[in-house]
Amino acid sequence: MIYIIVPISLLDSRVDCVVVFEHKSTGGTPDAGSCHQRPRPSQTSLSPKATIEDHLCIGRQDTRQWTDDANVDLAGPGLHGKLECRVTDPQKENEGTQNPFISYLVTTETDFKSFVNHHSQLRRRFTDFVFLQKHLTREYPQCAVPPLPDKHKMEYVRGDRFGPDFTSRRAHALNRFLNRLTLHPVLRRAALLAQFLESDSWNSTMRSRAARGMSAGEAAAPSVLETWTDSFLNAFAKAHKTDRRFVDVRERSDKLDEDLSTVSKSVSRLARRESDLEGDYADLATQFQKLAQLEPGVQNELTSFGSSIQSNSQAWKDLREYTDQDYLGSLRDMEAYIASVKALLKTREQKQLDFEGLSEYLTKAASERDHLASGPSMGASGFIRAKIEDVRGVDHETARKERVRKLELQIERLQNEVEAAKKTSEAFDIEVVKEVDDFERIKATEFRETLGGLADANCEYFRSTIDTWQKFIDQMEREQRESATS
Template sequence: MHGEEEDVFDSVTWESASAPYDVDHTAMQAGPGFKQSTAGAEEPHGPHDPKWEGYLITIVKDPVKELPETKDAYVSYLVAAKTNLPIFSSQTPSARRRFQDFVFLRDHLVKDFPACVVPVLPDKHRLEYITGDRFSPEFMERRRLELHRFLQRIARHPMLQRSTLLRAFLESTEWHVYMHQHLAHPPGPEPAPGLIDNISDTLLNAFARVRKPDERFLEMRESVDKFEDGLVLSERLWNRIRGRTNDLMTDYHDLAVAVQGLGFLESGITDPLNHFSNTLLEFSALLRHKTQTSTDPFLVHLHSLLTYSHANRAVLKLRDQKQLDFEELSDYLSGVTLERDRLSAIISGHAGSSGLGLSAYLKDKVDAIRGADDDRSRVEKMRKLDIKIKELQDAVTTAHETSDAFSDETLREQKIFQHTKEAEMKEMLSNLADGEIEFYQSAIDEWDRIIPIIQRIRVDV
C-alpha cells in the first residue's frame, strides 16, 4: 500500500463504466447507504440516478493525545476503511489524522466538487480550547463520533468515495506532502475574481430572483424545508423530554432517600423499605444511563443531520445561482443587442423605428451635448458593441451549458442525499429504540424483584 510514490494519484473518470469484478453481496450489504449498481434488473437506472462503483466502509477510532505536556499537543485519530474500489492500493487502508486534516479534506472537496453535498464538520468548540478541556476523554469521544459520521457520509457518496483526495487521506504515508501538492496543483484552477466583481455580484444577487424557476427544484426545496422543520421540532421535543427525565431522575433519588429515612423509623419493615429504596435508586440510575447512552447520542445525531441538510440546501441555492447567472447574462445580451440595433437604425435614417422610449431619447441628447452624435462615432460604437455581443453570446452559451449540467448533478445529488438520509435515520431510530427497549426491560426486571417484597409487608394498625 505504501510502496508507491505518494505524489502520483491517477485521476478518476466519474462517468466511466464500472470495472467487472466479483462482489461479496454480504459484505456490500454491510456498507451503510451503499446501493449496488448492478442490481438493475428490478430498478433500472434513470439519467439522474447515482451509480456506485463499489463500497467503502470507514471508521474513525482510537483518539490519542500526541506531544503531551507541550504547547503543540493535539489529538490524532485512527482512520480505517474497508473497500473493493479499484482506485485504492489496499482493501483495508488506514492512517492517523488530526482534526486539521479533516478540515483540509472537507474544504478542498467543496472546491473540487461544487455540485456535491459535502457534509459539514463539527464545530471547533472554542470554549473547550480555551479552558483546556479539549483533551478530556468525553470531548475526544464526542469529537471522534462526529468525525466518524462525517467520513461515513463521504464514503457513502458514489463520487466523493472515488476522489483522489480521499484516497490519499485514507492511505497516504506522506499526507502533508500531498496537501502541499494539492494546493500547488488543484484539479480545476479558476482565476480568483477581483474585489469589485465580488461586490457587484453580492449587490446584484442580494435582490435578484430566478424568473423561471424549475418546478422540480421548487419541490425539492419544499421537501428540504419540511424535513428541517421536522428535525427542529424533534430536537426541541427531545430536549424537553431530556429535561423532564432529569427531573424525574432527581425526584426518584429524593424519594429513595425519603423511603430509606422512613425505614429507620419503622423498625418492623426496615428491610423491605431498604430494598424499595435501593430499587428507586437503581431506577434513577437507569434513567441516567438511558439519557447518556440513548437520548444524548440521538440529539447529537439529530443536530448533525440538520447541519447536513443545510449543506444540501446550499447546493440547491448554488444551482439557483447558476440559473440566475444565465438569466442575467441573457438580459444583458438582449440590452446590448437592442442598443446596437438602435444605432444601426439611426445611421440608416430610421431613428423612430428603434422604439426604445425615453431612455434612448435621453441618451441621444447626452451624446449630442458631448458631440458624439455623428455617424462616425456611432459606427465605432457599433463595432465595439459587435465585439461585446460576440463575447456575451459565448458567455451565455457557456452559462446555459453550466446551468443545465449543474441542474443534472443537483438532481443526482438529491437522490444520493435521500439514500444517505434514509440510512442515517434508520440507524438513528434503531439505536434510540434499542436504548428504550433496554431501559424498560431493565426497569421491569427491577420492579418485578421488588413487588413480592413489598407485598409481604404487614403493618399492624
C-alpha cells in the same frame, strides 16, 4: 412504555419531505450505492482555473473509461461495493504541552480495489476532518458535501473540550460525517478520502495540497471589490424563470428544517429529564446504603435494594447517553446537512442568474446595434453625442459605423458566453437533481439507523430494569425460604 419521537416527514413521504424527483428503486434496504450509480471518476484532477462546466463534465464521461484505469475503484458504488468507516476512542494527546489535542480512531473496512488495505486503523484529529471537508467542497462544487460539527461551542469557552462528554459527542458527529461520505456515490470515490482513510503520510498530503491551493488562489482569485459587488447585486437579484422542481425542494427543505428543530427541542428536554432521573436514582441508592448501616437487622435487604437502584441509575445513564449524544446529535447534524443542500440550491440559482444576465446584455447589445444600423439616433442622447462629435470634429457617419463595429464584436463575445452559461446552468440543474435524490436516500438511511438505535436503547433499558428487579425479587424470596426453614 417507550416514547420515540419521530419527525412527521418520516411518517408520510408526501409531507415535509425534501425529495420531489421520482426515483425508481428495486426495493429492499438502501445500499451505499444501490440507488444511484453515477459513474464519475473522482480521481480526475482539475486545475483551479477550470470552469464549473469542466467539473460537471466529469459526470458525463463514458463508463467504459473506468475499466481502463487500474487505479479506479471497480467495486462501487454498486451492490457489491463496501466502504464502512467508524470513528471511536477519542484520546488526548500532547498532554502537558501548550498544544494538546484530541485524536480519534478511524477504522475502515472496504473491498474497493483503489484501497491498498481492506482493513485499516489510523488516528485523525479534528483539523484533519476540517481539511478533508473543505477540499472536498472545493473540488466537488456540484455536490452537497456533508458539513462538520461547528467548532464554536461553549466547551471551547469553558475549557471543557477535552471532557469525555464533549469528545464522545464529537466522535459520534465525525462518525456520521464519514458515513454520509461513504453513502454518497461520488464523494466515496474521492482520492482525497482514500488518502484520509489509509495514508500514513496524511500530514505531507495536507501540506502539499495547501501549498498548491495557495498558489492557485493567488493566481485566479478575484479582487475583493469584484467579489463584494457580485455578492451585493446577487443578494437582490431574482431569477426570471423559476423551475418548480427546485422551488418545491427549497420549500420542503425549509419545512423539514423547521420540523427537525421542533423535534430537537423535544428530544433535548427528554434527555435532560433522563439525566435528572439518573441523578435522582443515584442519590436514592446512596441513601439506602447509608440506611443499611443504621439498620443491622435488614442490612442485607437494604444493601441489595440500594444496589438494584444503582443498577437502574446506570441504565438511565446509558439511555441518556444514546438519546443525547447519538440521536439528538444526528438531528442537529441533519439540520446542518439541509443547510448544505440549500447552499447548493443557491449556487444553482446563481448559475441561472448568470445565464439570464448575459442573455439580457446580449439582447440590449443587439437592439442597440439594430438601432444604429437603421440610422442616426434622434433622441436626447443622440443629440448630445452629435454635438460632442461636432465640437471634436468627428464625422458622424464614421463614428456610427465604429460604434456598430464594436457592438458586433461585443455581441459575438456575448453569444459565446451566453452559450457557455446555458450549458453550465443546464448541467448544474442535472447534478442538483441527482444530489437531492442522493440526499434523500442518505437521510432515509440515517433516520432509519438512528431511530432503530433509539428503539434498541429503550428496549435495552427496560430489559435491564426487568432483569435487575427480577434478580432482587428472586434473592428476597430465596432468603425468605432459607429463613423459614431455619
